[in-house]
Amino acid sequence: MHWKFYAVLSVLVVLTGCTKRPACPTVAPHAADSSPRVALEADPDIVTLFHRPSAVKRPVSSIIWSADSARFAFIATTRPGAPPALWLYEVDGKKERPLLAERDCPVTDAAWRNEEELLVRCGDALIAVHLDGTERVLLQGDRVPHRMAVSPDGTKLAVLRDDNLSVLDLATLQETVLTDLAEDGLCAGCVPWLYEEEFSTTRGFGWAADSLRLWFTLVDERHIPLHWVEAEEPGPVRALRYPLAGADNPIVDIGVMDATAGAAPVWMNLSSEADVYLPGAAFMPGDTHLAVARLDRLQTTLEILRCDTRNGTCAVVDEEIDPRWVDWAGLPLFRDDGSAVRVSRRNGFFHLYLSGGDDQPLRQLTDGNWNAEKVLTADPATGQILFIGDREGPLSSAVFVLSPTSGEIRRLSADGFVHDAVASPDGKLFAVTTSTLTSSPVTTLMDAGGRQIASVDVRGGDIYTSPDDVRNELVTIEVNGNALHAHITRPAVLSSTRRYPVLVYVYGGPGVQAVTESFHTTFGPWRDLLARRGIVVFTVDNRGSAGRGREFEAAVHRNLTRVPLDDQLAALREFLKNSWVDRRRVGIVGWSFGGTMALSAALEAEQTFRFAVAVAPVTNWSLYDSAYTERYMQRPQDNPEGYTATDLSSRVKKLTVPTLVIHGLADDNVLPLHTQKLMRAFIDARKTPEILFYPGAGHRIDDPEVLTHLFSRMTAFIERNL
DSSP states (O other): OOSSSSSSTOOOOOOOOOOOOSSSSSTTTTTGGGGOOOSSSSSSEEEEEEHHHHHBBBEEEEEOTTTTTTTEEEEEEEEEEEEOEEEEEEETTEEEEEEEEOSSSOEEEEEETTTTEEEEEEETTEEEEETOEEEEEEGGGSOOOSSEEOOSSSSSSEEEEEEEEEEEEEETEEEOOOOOOOOOOOSSSSHHHHHHHHOOOOOEEOOOOSSSEEEEEEEEEETTTTEEEEOSSSSOOOEHHHHHHHTTOOEEEEEEEESSOOOHHHHHHHOOSEEEEEEEEEEOOTTSSEEEEEETSSSSEEEEEEETTTTOOEEEEEEEEESSOOOOOOEEEEEEEEEEEEEOOTTOOOOEEEEEEOOOOOOOOOSSSSSSEEEEOOOOTTOEEEEEETTTTTTTEEEEEETTOOOOOEEOOOSSSSEEEOOHHHHHHEEEEEEEEEOOOOEEEETTTSEEEEEEOSSSSSSOOOOOTTEEEEEEEETEEEEEEEEEESSSSSOOOOOOOHHHOOOOOTTSSSSSOOOOOHHHHHHHHHHHHEEEEEEETTTTTTSSOOHGGGGGOOOSSHHHHHHHHHHHHOOOOOOEEEEEEEEEEETHHHHHHHHHHHHHHHOOOOOOEEEEEOGGGGGGGHHHHHHHHOOOOTHHHHHHHHHGGGGGGOOOOOOEEETTOOSSOOHHHHHHHHHHHHHHHHOEEEEETTOOOOOOOOOOOHHHHHHHHHHHHHHHHO
């Protein structure tokens, strides 16, 4: 569910169309009294917003370093609507350059074959690209892999295609088929949609260090019903095996096999219970053992298994238990000396733990009411560990270095919120992407001492900064005994002769923070645009939001709406005490979980809100996927009262305010089924809200034309009703 929202933070950077004063048109008091009209032309400021060169995804993503740490490749999009291209950054020259320039085929995957050549999946072609710019097409059409992995020695390519695994000899281009599954719903080397969506597991196979063997998944989804959604191009439909809450899950086994045809795999003896999750696996140093993560169905027990690849026997080497749920934070980072560094929230916050090897207890390396979120490097020679964390406060994020011998923790990254960082293989450099509350992300190259070396810029310095006549600020609001963090966007200068309407922009779900010291995707510039038009935008992170520890987040256990909605309404009441806001003119908008919250608020507090806008809302949790929903709600059979209390379709008779519901017909996260059933409930209740369906649009929308249309309609609806 976490794009799943900010995705959390891929960073779509946009510019507003208005420049300096006089500001854009403002919303006059009682504007909703004017005759309702729907403009036939797109809002010109919205058009500009999504068609400037900066209206693209994060400039640097999918960073992959060469083995010698001399350069890294990355995928970038430089203009709205353009396909992603492959770029290269040379450390010595401190300069980036396009390696596979923009063309009709989008670059979707890349891997280093050796220090001079990359293998790139571009549309329906697999291309070998040399650093000198020469290209060789290796595979085309149906032979192009869905997923691939280069062997450590660079001689072979493991290929997932048509639900089976093969190995391609990169010198001769001869292919050896390793599996031969011919039944729909069976796949070798696949990642079930559920794992990719909810556990960020992207590949179901991997090489041993000796390049002779592979671990792989065997996925059985034959028993899971098909759901149909549109393809990304309007018109065709595609089948999706989507496990609903309480229903059957994929059955996953893990085996190890030689990278030659005819060798029987060795299956890992992972569990006598088939109804478990296996979100991660990797060869351990030495290649004789495989590390596998195992979660029970309700995600209350997480175990790390050490499995012998020669006979399949497995032993539990680490266990974490919580009666509500355990968070999956990835496999440990294994080091050549046999030790491993792991991120765990077993003490209430995410922290670093060190395992010294067999039969040695975990040693906690960091502690306190803050989170160590991701390990970048862990050098066994020096003992130093680089990691991303929020040690300076839950609204911030930075790169830190830890010395395990002294316990000293020192900040390395400069000012700005760190969205992500990728360290070089030698641990001496890292590429870090940062932003601020009012300026879009930039990627810089830094050394392990914290010195900034250079910027990585594929957009010619086109960086968004909030205009001078808009003020973005973070405040704290005391609600129900908790200090909740809020973000306010408003005109920089408030008129003493008027009161301003308020738009509540809400997310509210677990695993996400909507309020941080960072720039937030499309919605940051859109908030600025609304503020320039005289609308104040208010966002608050309720209990259940991420970043504040297990007890704060676990408030949503068994009911994903009640506590978040209580906090949202209480915080809004406090905010509306400001003399410069008009408490009679308040609306609410949300996307994904935020759409669910917006509809819930309109049903619960119709006297507070003049309207609600919900994009891709979950309207009934029994229709959402099993892994996410059951983590927080348990299964419908375990918690029927919780599911009943959060079913929006059964409550639409209470709706009394104008409502706009928007959904993409290609959404494979929150199925269009949610809004379709909601629409049926509206019809039965004789309610007439506005409903928009977007052909070919998924849960996250990047197409600038679709975004222009969607935000024009949404903005017009907001202004009409405020």
